[in-house]
Amino acid sequence: MNASLPAVAIIGTGSMGGAILAGLRAPGVRLPGLRATTRSEASAAALRANGVEARATEHDSAANTWAVSDAGLVLLGVKPAQITTVLAELAPSLRPDALVVSVAAGITTAAMEDVVPNPVVRAMPNTPALIGRGVTGIAGGARATAAHLALADDLFRTVGTVVELPEAQIDALSTISGSGPAYVFLLIEELTRAAEAMGFEPDVAALLVQQTFSGAALLLEATGEEPAELRRRVTSPKGTTERAIAVLQEAQLATVFERAARAAQERARELAAGA
The missing domain is CATH 1.10.3730.10 (ProC C-terminal domain-like)
Structure with a gap:
């Protein structure tokens, strides 16, 4: 995999966020910066031990805003119920040109666009992304251009195959490749x-x-x-x-x-x- 990406922030490094983080660190992937946040200090410490700039929200209330301050691409790996709350927290610190990508099931691009003015892409990867054999469906919101979709495509190709779809099909895709x-x-x-x-x-x-x-x-x-x-x-x-x-x-x-x-x-x- 050869890809050139902007600085990336990963908000929430659970199983899926962690899989994508691993893909971004694979040989051939070039990016000027990578920051990650997680809830626990133990998880953040483990990431730092592996060379990743990471902070924990339980010890640093500004961890998420720190992570996105210089990012051109922001990946939201938090639970669906947390998406809009986290976006509201991030909104003042996001670069105007930053692409926001969510992997949360069920949360529409319109719901995210109501909170931030940035372009938004909704994605649905599956767990084989953990070994670089994932399938990810992506759909752009109203502000997402072809260039933004190409950037999201590059991001998820680090962990497998990507399919671009209308957003109306993302929930259906989640029932097939996601589940x-x-x-x-x-x-x-x-x-x-x-x-x-x-x-x-x-x-x-x-x-x-x-x-x-x-x-x-x-x-x-x-x-x-x-x-x-x-x-x-x-x-x-x-x-x-x-x-x-x-x-x-x-x-x-x-x-x-x-x-x-x-x-x-x-x-x-x-x-x-x-x-």
Whole structure:
């Protein structure tokens, strides 16, 4: 990854903010400055021990304003309920040309633009960003130009793949790629339980299932084939896989997954409404 970015401030370095911070420190990423804030002094001290300028809000009430004072790009990694409060705190200290990027679910660009005059981009990354294999959807607010979206694109390409979307699709994206890793982990849990029920020791069951999922995903990526085609190649007529697939299809998985995605989308709308 080769990218050139302005000075960056990360407000809140939990799992997602921390993943992006790690991406920004990868070889090939150039930026003139990087500051981060976190709630606890212990977390800030750990960041400083790794060469990151960091302050804790629990010990320094001006930590967030310090972080953004020279930043051309401000990433908000705080919880959705805190976004507008933090933005109101930051507003007097933001550079007029600074791009504000939020990774909070459900909080619209319009809600953020009501608090700050800056251009705003809303983003929805997922947890594989922790290993540089994330998928991030981005959408610009009313003041965001093509250049601002390109800057957000460069930011999130440090941790994976980026898709630009209309904001109306961001909540839907969050139900697929955002929540998607949890669906995969659930499938791994259940298939592991099935393996144990068939007599495998827990460590063997875990190895079989995890390597099968990992290998299947890598095969899909390497071949570029459609999943349905790869499934067909495994499913011999009148064979064991065909019998198992028939049982799974009886469960109407397409309907179940659509219901799950709709439920997640409704929760994103509730978050936006403050529920």
